[in-house]
Amino acid sequence: MSTARFAIPGVVAVNAFREAIRDRILYNLIFFALMMFGAAILVGQISIGIERLVIVNLGLSAISIIGLIMAIFIGVGLVYKEIEKRTLYSLLAKPVRRWEFLVGKYSGLLLTLAVNTALMTLGLAAALFYVSRHFERSDVSILVAVYFILLELALVTALALFFSCFSSPMLSTLFTLGIYITGVFAQDIREFGQVTKNPALLGLTRVLYYLLPNFHNFNGIAAAAYSDKIPAALIAQNALYALLYVTVILLGASVVFSRRNLK
Amino acid sequence: MGTPAIDIQGLTKDFPLGFWRQRQRRSLDNLTLQVEEGEVFGFLGPNGAGKTTTLKLLMGLIFPTAGTARIRGRSIDDVDMHREIGFLPEQPYFYDYLTARELLDYYARFFGFGAAERSERVKRFLERVGLAAAADVQLRKFSKGMLQRVGIAQAILHDPQVVFLDEPMSGLDPVGRREVRDIILALKQQGRTVFFSTHILTDAEMLCDRVAVLLGGKLQGVGSPGDIVSLKVQGMEILFEARDGRPLPQNLAERATRTGARYRIEVPEAELYGALELLRASEARILSVQPLRPTLEDYFFGLVDREKAAAHAVEVDAR
Numbered sequence: 342m343s344t345a346r347f348a349i350p351g352v353v354a355v356n357a358f359r360e361a362i363r364d365r366i367l368y369n370l371i372f373f374a375l376m377m378f379g380a381a382i383l384v385g386q387i388s389i390g391i392e393r394l395v396i397v398n399l400g401l402s403a404i405s406i407i408g409l410i411m412a413i414f415i416g417v418g419l420v421y422k423e424i425e426k427r428t429l430y431s432l433l434a435k436p437v438r439r440w441e442f443l444v445g446k447y448s449g450l451l452l453t454l455a456v457n458t459a460l461m462t463l464g465l466a467a468a469l470f471y472v473s474r475h476f477e478r479s480d481v482s483i484l485v486a487v488y489f490i491l492l493e494l495a496l497v498t499a500l501a502l503f504f505s506c507f508s509s510p511m512l513s514t515l516f517t518l519g520i521y522i523t524g525v526f527a528q529d530i531r532e533f534g535q536v537t538k539n540p541a542l543l544g545l546t547r548v549l550y551y552l553l554p555n556f557h558n559f560n561g562i563a564a565a566a567y568s569d570k571i572p573a574a575l576i577a578q579n580a581l582y583a584l585l586y587v588t589v590i591l592l593g594a595s596v597v598f599s600r601r602n603l604k
Numbered sequence: 605m606g607t608p609a610i611d612i613q614g615l616t617k618d619f620p621l622g623f624w625r626q627r628q629r630r631s632l633d634n635l636t637l638q639v640e641e642g643e644v645f646g647f648l649g650p651n652g653a654g655k656t657t658t659l660k661l662l663m664g665l666i667f668p669t670a671g672t673a674r675i676r677g678r679s680i681d682d683v684d685m686h687r688e689i690g691f692l693p694e695q696p697y698f699y700d701y702l703t704a705r706e707l708l709d710y711y712a713r714f715f716g717f718g719a720a721e722r723s724e725r726v727k728r729f730l731e732r733v734g735l736a737a738a739a740d741v742q743l744r745k746f747s748k749g750m751l752q753r754v755g756i757a758q759a760i761l762h763d764p765q766v767v768f769l770d771e772p773m774s775g776l777d778p779v780g781r782r783e784v785r786d787i788i789l790a791l792k793q794q795g796r797t798v799f800f801s802t803h804i805l806t807d808a809e810m811l812c813d814r815v816a817v818l819l820g821g822k823l824q825g826v827g828s829p830g831d832i833v834s835l836k837v838q839g840m841e842i843l844f845e846a847r848d849g850r851p852l853p854q855n856l857a858e859r860a861t862r863t864g865a866r867y868r869i870e871v872p873e874a875e876l877y878g879a880l881e882l883l884r885a886s887e888a889r890i891l892s893v894q895p896l897r898p899t900l901e902d903y904f905f906g907l908v909d910r911e912k913a914a915a916h917a918v919e920v921d922a923r
Contacts, residue, residue, distance in 0.1 A: 349714060352710070352713045352714060356699070356702075356710055359701070360699065363701040364701065427693060427695075427697050428697055428698060428699055430660075430663070430665060431691065431692075431693060431696065431698065431711070431755070431758055431759075432711075433664065433665060434665075434689065434690070434691035434693075434768075435686055435711060435714040435715070436683055436684055436686040436715070437683070437714055438683050600667070602619075602665075602666040603665045603666060
């Protein structure tokens with residue numbers, strides 16, 4: 342009666358997903374649906390040939406922002422809440438390693454975000470169909486943009502979980518948000534360093550550019566809105582980048598959490 | 605004698621204090637203890653004695669500053685050893701969005717039971733702790749006592765060889781307490797080792813083969829409950845009712861306290877038979893005679909006083 346090691350994070354993940362559903366996290370979909378419904382009607386009224394552009398921009402931006410809010414605010418409480426409420430005591434007395442718990446909680450939130458994002462994407466598709474009455478081949482770029490958003494959320498969730506292992510939700514939110522905002526401007530920081538004549542500043546901006554997650558490359562909203570083709574190389578590169586970065590952050594979180602005394 | 609069920613060697617835990625974490629507070633000081641297979645072992649001490657710290661160390665929830673511990677010969681760092689142990693935390697709190705059945709099913713999954721076996725075990729253990737009727741109620745609607753019962757069920761769900769219970773009677777009504785006592789005795793009959801912390805002496809006296817007493821993080825003694833406190837009888841208590849119209853003997857009347865028709869008197873153990881003889885002569889009706897033992901509280905206060913006296917003596921010597 343031994344459980345395969347890989348199965349344990351799965352058990353934790355399913356429970357974390359169930360928690361999110363029972364905490365009515367997916368109620369945000371009602372807000373999203375109302376917003377897309379209102380936007381579709383409004384855009385139909387003031388149609389000047391940019392309905393698709395407006396709907397895609399609005400829809401993808403909302404998917405990204407709602408996802409980010411969920412990833413950060415739920416992510417920072419993933420571990421903290423379990424320690425505060427002492428639900429972790431009974432769990433870690435079972436044959437569950439701390440890294441398995443972390444990977445499980447991470448996967449559970451990611452599953453929640455994926456389901457939420459998928460449902461919002463369906464809402465966006467419905468609104469798009471309402472204003473355009475048809476789909477185009479180039480609409481595939483919308484799916485790629487959604488995929489990039491998911492990769493971005495995977496990274497942000499990992500960061501939130503990492504901070505959640507050793508600091509309070511308030512501080513973890515500040516740290517995660519700070520890194521996210523810096524990461525969005527990673528390209529600009531690097532360019533700023535290159536135009537400066539100060540070698541120390543150049544060094545610092547270079548370190549920041551390579552150290553912090555580069556969220557700039559995950560923004561496919563503009564390309565999707567203008568039906569631009571997103572290069573396959575960028576899709577592969579982003580996937581690999583997110584995978585590596587998430588792995589490193591989760592390893593770091595495991596190292597920190599494995600040594601932590603639970604109060 | 606084989607490998608002890610629990611073998612603790614010099615276990616010490618310091619917690620850092622203050623913003624810079626420079627100062628240390630010692631919660632557990634060089635604890636060495638062995639518990640044999642099949643024993644019901646009571647871990648006694650007042651609040652803050654270090655009982656929960658010890659249990660957390662054994663469960664791998666916190667890490668020792670010094671010392672080691674082994675459970676059934678396996679290091680406490682070995683997470684796979686957790687297949688052989690069960691743990692009820694103090695004032696347990698569980699995922700309140702789950703029902704009792706879902707929670708036990710969740711925990712059972714970590715032991716690799718198949719769906720049919722999980723279902724059967726969950727049902728059986730919910731019945732065992734008297735929660736069959738509340739199996740499908742969300743835990744957020746449970747009382748403290750009901751949560752304690754769920755906690756006990758999750759601790760023994762996988763038939764562990766060693767069961768650790770942190771204040772298992774806490775929050776339970778008398779019926780619940782008796783049920784928990786029955787569960788502990790049933791575990792003993794099955795040959796399991798039970799290690800439970802409590803600050804209630806009667807629980808320990810009723811259940812334990814041996815007890816350890818902890819105070820201020822230090823082990824004060826290990827032995828049978830009788831060795832620790834019970835044998836030291838402080839006097840005898842007699843409850844009686846006087847015969848209508850008959851006066852009490854003079855020397856007893858001075859010491860007796862009256863509640864309604866009943867009298868209560870405390871006499872030294874050596875004077876018991878003399879007092880009973882006087883009561884018999886006055887045709888009083890004896891209701892009960894029982895030894896007055898120090899409570900665990902008295903015992904602890906005695907230890908604390910001794911410790912204070914020792915500290916004072918050291919201070920005087922230093923001058």
